[in-house]
Amino acid sequence: MLEPTPLDERKQQILKAVVSDYTVTGMPVGSQVLAAKYFIALSSATIRNELADLVGTGYLQQPHTSAGRIPTDRGYRYFVDFLMDAEAASPTIRRTVKQEFESAPRSVDGILEKAAMVLSQVTENVSLVTAPEVSESRIKHIDLVSLEPQSVLIILVLEGNLIKQQVVHLERATTQEDLSRMAAMLNQKVKGQTADELSGRLDQLGPDRAEQRRILERLIESITTHQAQRQTVVLHDGVRNLLRHPEFVEVGRLEELMELLEQGAQLATILQQVEFDKDVEIVIGRENTSSGLRECSLVLTTYKMADRVRGTIGVIGPTRMHYGQVVARVRLVSHATSEVLAHLGN
Amino acid sequence: MLEPTPLDERKQQILKAVVSDYTVTGMPVGSQVLAAKYFIALSSATIRNELADLVGTGYLQQPHTSAGRIPTDRGYRYFVDFLMDAEAASPTIRRTVKQEFESAPRSVDGILEKAAMVLSQVTENVSLVTAPEVSESRIKHIDLVSLEPQSVLIILVLEGNLIKQQVVHLERATTQEDLSRMAAMLNQKVKGQTADELSGRLDQLGPDRAEQRRILERLIESITTHQAQRQTVVLHDGVRNLLRHPEFVEVGRLEELMELLEQGAQLATILQQVEFDKDVEIVIGRENTSSGLRECSLVLTTYKMADRVRGTIGVIGPTRMHYGQVVARVRLVSHATSEVLAHLGN
DNA sequence: ATTGGCAGTCTCGATCCGCGAGTGCTAACT
DNA sequence: AGTTAGCACTCGCGGATCGAGACTGCCAAT
Numbered sequence: 001m002l003e004p005t006p007l008d009e010r011k012q013q014i015l016k017a018v019v020s021d022y023t024v025t026g027m028p029v030g031s032q033v034l035a036a037k038y039f040i041a042l043s044s045a046t047i048r049n050e051l052a053d054l055v056g057t058g059y060l061q062q063p064h065t066s067a068g069r070i071p072t073d074r075g076y077r078y079f080v081d082f083l084m085d086a087e088a089a090s091p092t093i094r095r096t097v098k099q100e101f102e103s104a105p106r107s108v109d110g111i112l113e114k115a116a117m118v119l120s121q122v123t124e125n126v127s128l129v130t131a132p133e134v135s136e137s138r139i140k141h142i143d144l145v146s147l148e149p150q151s152v153l154i155i156l157v158l159e160g161n162l163i164k165q166q167v168v169h170l171e172r173a174t175t176q177e178d179l180s181r182m183a184a185m186l187n188q189k190v191k192g193q194t195a196d197e198l199s200g201r202l203d204q205l206g207p208d209r210a211e212q213r214r215i216l217e218r219l220i221e222s223i224t225t226h227q228a229q230r231q232t233v234v235l236h237d238g239v240r241n242l243l244r245h246p247e248f249v250e251v252g253r254l255e256e257l258m259e260l261l262e263q264g265a266q267l268a269t270i271l272q273q274v275e276f277d278k279d280v281e282i283v284i285g286r287e288n289t290s291s292g293l294r295e296c297s298l299v300l301t302t303y304k305m306a307d308r309v310r311g312t313i314g315v316i317g318p319t320r321m322h323y324g325q326v327v328a329r330v331r332l333v334s335h336a337t338s339e340v341l342a343h344l345g346n
Numbered sequence: 347m348l349e350p351t352p353l354d355e356r357k358q359q360i361l362k363a364v365v366s367d368y369t370v371t372g373m374p375v376g377s378q379v380l381a382a383k384y385f386i387a388l389s390s391a392t393i394r395n396e397l398a399d400l401v402g403t404g405y406l407q408q409p410h411t412s413a414g415r416i417p418t419d420r421g422y423r424y425f426v427d428f429l430m431d432a433e434a435a436s437p438t439i440r441r442t443v444k445q446e447f448e449s450a451p452r453s454v455d456g457i458l459e460k461a462a463m464v465l466s467q468v469t470e471n472v473s474l475v476t477a478p479e480v481s482e483s484r485i486k487h488i489d490l491v492s493l494e495p496q497s498v499l500i501i502l503v504l505e506g507n508l509i510k511q512q513v514v515h516l517e518r519a520t521t522q523e524d525l526s527r528m529a530a531m532l533n534q535k536v537k538g539q540t541a542d543e544l545s546g547r548l549d550q551l552g553p554d555r556a557e558q559r560r561i562l563e564r565l566i567e568s569i570t571t572h573q574a575q576r577q578t579v580v581l582h583d584g585v586r587n588l589l590r591h592p593e594f595v596e597v598g599r600l601e602e603l604m605e606l607l608e609q610g611a612q613l614a615t616i617l618q619q620v621e622f623d624k625d626v627e628i629v630i631g632r633e634n635t636s637s638g639l640r641e642c643s644l645v646l647t648t649y650k651m652a653d654r655v656r657g658t659i660g661v662i663g664p665t666r667m668h669y670g671q672v673v674a675r676v677r678l679v680s681h682a683t684s685e686v687l688a689h690l691g692n
Numbered sequence: 693a694t695t696g697g698c699a700g701t702c703t704c705g706a707t708c709c710g711c712g713a714g715t716g717c718t719a720a721c722t
Numbered sequence: 723a724g725t726t727a728g729c730a731c732t733c734g735c736g737g738a739t740c741g742a743g744a745c746t747g748c749c750a751a752t
Binding site: 106107140141143145147153155157161163165166167237238239240243244248249251254255258259262 | 452453486487489491493499501503507509511512513583584585586589590594595597600601604605608
Binding site: 376395397398408414 | 714
């Protein structure tokens with residue numbers, strides 16, 4: 001890593017101009033274009049000197065000797081940290097988002113799918129959405145259904161009508177009546193707690209027949225451990241958008257990316273590291289830990305469902321993207337998602 | 347459409363050789379290669395004459411004047427209908443499939459996801475899996491959860507522990523106790539019926555307070571209509587495999603295909619038309635109704651969960667694929683899926 | 693510090709060319 | 723009549739060549 005060279009005002013403006021122009025045209029930016037379009041007061045020779053400095057300090061690079069300049073990852077980083085104009089999403093975009101969410105089904109899954117869809121649409125990139133952390137969700141309702149004498153289907157209804165299911169095998173046969181009774185009791189005791197809290201309060205379940213108690217322990221243990229080990233699901237949408245970007249004409253780049261998207265585990269790890277209170281987080285090119293994202297940028301933020309429950313939402317796109325606009329739109333969709341989820345009833 | 351020209355034995359063998367060779371090498375097949383590799387008894391000149399005939403009748407084509415021949419859609423069709431050797435999946439493949447399914451979660455969703463994953467893996471193409479038709483599934487359990495006074499979450503547990511949920515708004519406030527009572531009653535009456543049957547037997551629900559009855563009607567109506575209008579979900583996996591095929595080096599082809607995959611509705615229509623009793627259905631190139639599939643083939647079959655409940659499973663790949671192997675593997679995974687689903691308890 | 697001028701560098705697209713693969717045709721052969 | 727050898731011809735592909743254009747870096751003048 002190069003030491004952070006401070007940039008004087010003019011260098012900043014030139015860097016900004018290069019990033020902006022390159023973002024739009026996709027062509028390396030030359031000194032003449034810069035002088036003509038952005039710095040009429042200066043000659044191209046002056047700009048050439050400045051450009052040479054910016055290359056020397058690692059903010060810009062040349063694809064080849066006699067070409068214009070394009071930003072390095074470092075250049076983009078400086079741009080998004082210090083130079084980027086705050087943009088607001090256009091009324092058209094706002095309307096689209098609003099309308100799409102109005103037609104979304106009234107369930108967490110449905111809303112998140114819709115969020116992924118609309119986000120990919122308005123950013124023209126691949127969208128990513130993680131489901132909320134289950135272990136942090138309050139339990140609203142528990143139901144036990146007997147499948148076979150020794151096998152029980154546990155249904156958990158969590159905040160936002162998120163439903164989790166799982167099959168548990170018991171040591172001894174249990175009737176549906178017994179299960180229903182236990183379910184009723186669990187519903188009394190358990191309502192409003194998170195799965196995490198649940199595991200600590202097993203002893204508060206009150207005295208019961210030892211047999212039933214054993215079964216209950218088994219169920220609760222199974223609920224908590226199962227949720228913990230279950231890996232976060234990452235929804236994505238809009239791969240078709242990526243195909244339109246010229247940086248992906250060679251399919252080689254796409255292959256690694258598709259693998260990342262389709263297996264999901266590695267992506268989940270990345271997304272879970274996004275901090276909750278930060279506004280929008282941007283990861284540029286090689287700043288990414290995954291090699292598949294070497295030439296991509298992530299624009300990520302969080303949404304919230306209840307106070308403690310949150311998920312990550314954002315996009316993957318080529319490093320050459322219109323960061324200002326993308327940030328505005330990711331933020332917009334994130335807020336809209338939180339909004340709709342809040343109205344879902346808790 | 348050309349009239350079906352009957353092919354004599356030798357022409358058939360030549361067509362078969364062209365398809366086989368082209369499938370492996372991806373290069374147009376010339377008369378000399380054919381003579382050397384497949385027909386040592388014949389001279390290349392003889393084969394040239396036959397090839398010319400096959401081009402004339404529309405089974406083969408030349409990419410350009412001085413190139414070898416490649417099959418037309420019609421050629422592939424004739425091949426899969428009459429010439430294709432029956433192949434069996436290799437022991438290695440069988441083992442892979444078996445092992446993968448052993449580690450699958452014990453739920454319909456989980457199993458279908460696993461099926462999509464393993465199918466794309468063993469065929470090196472994009473796999474497609476539709477969820478079973480809900481309206482044909484037997485209802486195992488119903489649960490009603492009060493969310494707000496006038497809003498109820500209906501949870502349906504269907505065959506194979508498939509869970510469907512939906513929120514219904516009632517005209518008047520109803521307590522959780524009332525809902526629980528209704529749920530208990532519904533469970534008595536409804537167990538083992540399909541959602542379709544349910545709607546016809548509303549009158550068998552026995553006399554009840556008119557008020558409750560109204561609510562029940564509302565719920566049942568909502569269950570049946572909702573399920574009917576809900577479009578079939580199509581899972582897919584393995585787009586990364588497609589990127590490795592040379593036919594997709596130009597991303598233009600992929601774009602339409604990705605759109606088809608990501609929106610899913612059109613695909614659902616195609617998949618739902620696969621007949622249940624047929625073994626494996628193959629749709630080749632322009633036989634497809636969707637323009638995005640002009641240069642692709644579908645290899646599809648069905649799996650079953652219970653006797654009446656079925657879904658479609660298969661792959662999308664380039665028209666140049668090893669049909670014998672793909673058919674064998676699609677069939678293998680379909681059977682394995684049915685098998686695992688059957689053991690899921692009903 | 694800035695600028696005009698200028699020579700130098702490099703990419704990109706067009707053009708050209710020769711090789712090799714493969715064909716179709718004809719005439720001879722079985 | 724079907725098959726085959728021989729041969730002239732066609733065409734795509736890859737490599738080499740070349741000129742135009744776009745920028746740069748440097749230098750000397752302002």
